[in-house]
Structures are given as structure tokens and as C-alpha cells.
Amino acid sequence: MPILEIDGSSLYYTVKGKGIPIIFIHPPVLTSTNFTYQSEELSRYFQVITFDIRGHGRSSFSSQPVTYPLIVEDIKKIMGYLDIKQAFLCGYSAGASIVLEFLLSTSSELALGGIIISGMSEVSDWRERNRIRIAKTLVKFGALPALARSISKSNSDTEELFETMLLEAKKGNASNILQYYNYCLNYNCTEQLEKIDKPISLIYGEMDKPFSPYAQLLQKKLNQNEITFVKDMKHQVPTKAANELNKLIYQFIQNHSFKWGE
Template sequence: MNPLPYIIVNDTSLYYQVQGQGVPIMFIHPPLLTSENFDYQAAQLSNRFQVITFDIRGHGSSDRSFEPVTYPLIVQDMLKLMDGLNIKQAYVCGYSTGGGVALHALLTAPERFLGGILVSGMSEASDLYLRLRMTTAIALSRSKLKSLLRLAITWGNADNLKTFRTLYRSSQPGTSDNWYEYYRYSLDYSCTDQLQQIQAPVLLVYGKKDKSFHRYAWKLQQHLQNSKLIWIPEAKHQIPTKNAIMLNDCIESWITDKETRAEKIDTTIYE
């Protein structure tokens, strides 16, 4: 059996997977979940791209973090992982609160990212319903009911029993204190007033039935200079697992279009 792939970042061991070849895409999961949430993306998109997934500190198979888990820390780890893999630039795809991490990466290290993909993402948590859900998750992660939180999150993101078992199993080694820190930072984070600074292209993917997140989709499209908004019919929030084929097709088409245009520009310059 091959040993699991790890990279040491500031004395912390991070678990990661690299599948496929081509233009790199790095995926960012939300609190409590792990890189296993992107299994469908890795399976399909690795036919065309280099898919990079990793467990954030204190999640899944990565070591617990003795530093608070914040977006700047996660982005720092992303960049160290890219350096370790000799990847100069990549697309970054964040799901749910992972979308906030992706935006922070585009803002703080724009030279390292070719573009962003936000799946059910947001630049802030400003509506009462979302804040209540996140506050509940914060409280449960510090209580004796944290196993209930783990059950609810993994079951809610599962499209079938097999996926549920995978998500539930992979989340088991996680550290609830680090879940708490990630949720806590996400609740207070806002980069809406900085979105116009992002020049890289951004793909926004949302579910038509995820009505409470429509406000975030419109806000992002309004403030980002170069964005494309796609609505997936009949989809709710958990798109990576429950609407995987449509999401993967959207990502593949969008990146292929961006890379084709870039090649045409390069050809025009050097001819």
C-alpha cells in the first residue's frame, strides 16, 4: 500500500491528492467537510486538468492546527502546497465558505491564480438565516453535540448512502476546535468592498433552488469586474456532490474557453 501523500507546512502535515495533468485546479472545502467532498470533480475533471484537493488543517487526514484556522492561514497553506508541487499558477475553486477562501486568495495572491470558481459561495455572511445556521454550527462544534453536527453536515452533502459513508468517515479524524475557528472566521469575514480589485475571471455557480444564496450570487456578479454567473436548474446548495456532472461540465467549458482565448492572444503577440 502506498503511503498517503502529505506535505509539511510550518510543522503541520497536510494531506493532499493530485490527479490528472493539464491546467491546475485547486479545490477548497468548507468547515468540517474534507477533500473527499470533491471526489466527483477529481474523477471527471482529471481527464482534462490537474485536480488538486487537500484537507485544511484540523480537517480529515491533515494535522490539527495550533494556530487559529483563518482564511489567511489557509491561503498560506495553499501557496506552500503549490510551491511544493512546482505549480506557478492555478485556478482556485471554493465551495460554500470555501468560496470566501478562494476570494481571499484572489485578493492577496493574484499573481498565483489564473481565476476563481465559486460554487454556492459568498463574500460575506450578511443575511439572518445564514448567520443563524453558522452560529448554530459554531455552538455545536464546541458542545457535546458536535457528533450531531458532523452527522448533519455530511448527510446533507451526500447524494447517496455510499457518499455519506465516505464523507462521514473522512470527517471523523477532524478537530472540532479547528472546525469552530473556520466557522467563526467565516461568520465575520467580508471582502465585498474589495471585490472590484479582483481582475481575474471568476465563474459563479449557484442552484436555482438555493434561494437564500441568490443575494450572494447577484452581489458577486455586480461587484466583480470579470464574472460569469450560471444557475443550475433544480439544484440546491450542495452542488459538488448532488449536481456533479453539470458542475463539472460548467467548469470544464469555462476553463477551456479561458485557456483557448489566452492561447490565441499569445499567438497574436508572438506571430
């Protein structure tokens, strides 16, 4: 099992395939298994890197609070360890906010571009804020297994994937997951988005109505972006619209990889 030791924490990661690197970032509770279909398909063309954020899945408990800047630093250390000079960053849901944080950091030169799947630059609507507060309450009062089951179920398209996602999600550390949720709830980089000078692919489910305003906000604020709404799809694009998503990621990278290897 590939493990990278960072500041007293053990970070689980996987590397599959060769070529232009893509690093995938998952939301709270879920793990790198959320990108199973991307790892399987896209590794035929690219180097696909997935990892479990501290306190999630097979990564160990973090004595440092889990924040977006900490996760950005962990991604940089993974890149350094694997001798990756530049990579595309792909984040799903709250994981997409970490892509934005990375692109706004002093290490933005390490990114070739970003792929935002069902993501946001802030949590401003009451429905999403309430959903996060409910999740926090469940974690706080010892109901992480129930939350893991619910989230794994909604993000799986087969019984086999559900069982795998649930098994990994239940390994998470409650305090670290709570920290991730807390940071997500309070994060807001909307007014800084115009500083991002990398190409961005925005991908949302056509039926993901709660996230439609976030899609429109990012499209308006980001200088270089292209947006796609996946037909007949809600929020869970990586698993439930994997074929369409993989095609979109493949095409985006083919269109914007001319600087790789320079």
C-alpha cells in the same frame, strides 16, 4: 498517503491527472472528499488538486488559528511543493470565500481565475448567520459527530459517499473547525471585490434561495464574471449536480486558460 509538512502541521492532499491545475477548497467540517466527483471526472482533462484544511479530515491539528489568510498561505505552499506556477481556484460555500481572499492577496498572480460554487463575500443574512452560530454551538459542546453526520448526509447523493464523507468529517479537530466557522462568520470582502482582475465563474443552485442575494452581489461587484444557476438544485452543487458542475468548470477553464504556461 501524501502529506505535506507545514509549520508543524501535516497537510493531506491529493493530485490526480495532468494539465492545467485546479485547486479545490472545502467548507468547515467537510473535507476534500466533497470533491470526489470533480476529482474523478475533471482529472481526465486537468490536474486536480484537493486537500484537507488544517484540523479537518486527514490533516493534523493546527496550533495556529485557522483563518482564511492561513489557508491561502497553505495553498501557496502546496503549489510551491508541486511546482505549480499558476492554477484555477475552486471553492464551495465558505471555501469560495477563500478563493476571493486568494484573489485579493498579494499572490493573486498565482491564480488563473476563480470558480465560486454557492459562495459569498460576506455573511449578512440572519438565516445563514444563525446556521453558523448553531453549528458553532454544536462543535463547542462536543456534538461534532452529530454535526458531521448532518452535513455529510445533506451533501451526499449515495449511501457510499455518505459513509465516506462522514468517516472523514468525524476526524476533524473541534477547535480548528470552530476557528474556521468564526472566520467565516466575520469575514467581509465585498467592498474590495472590484479589485479582483481575474475571470470568475459563479455557480449556484437555482433553488438555493438563501444564497441568491449573495450571487447577485458578486455578479454586481466583480469586474469579470459569468453566472450560472443550476436548474432544480439547492446548495449542494458539487455532489448533487456533479455532471452539470463538471461541464461548467470544464468550459470555463477552456475559455480562460490561454495564459497558462506562459
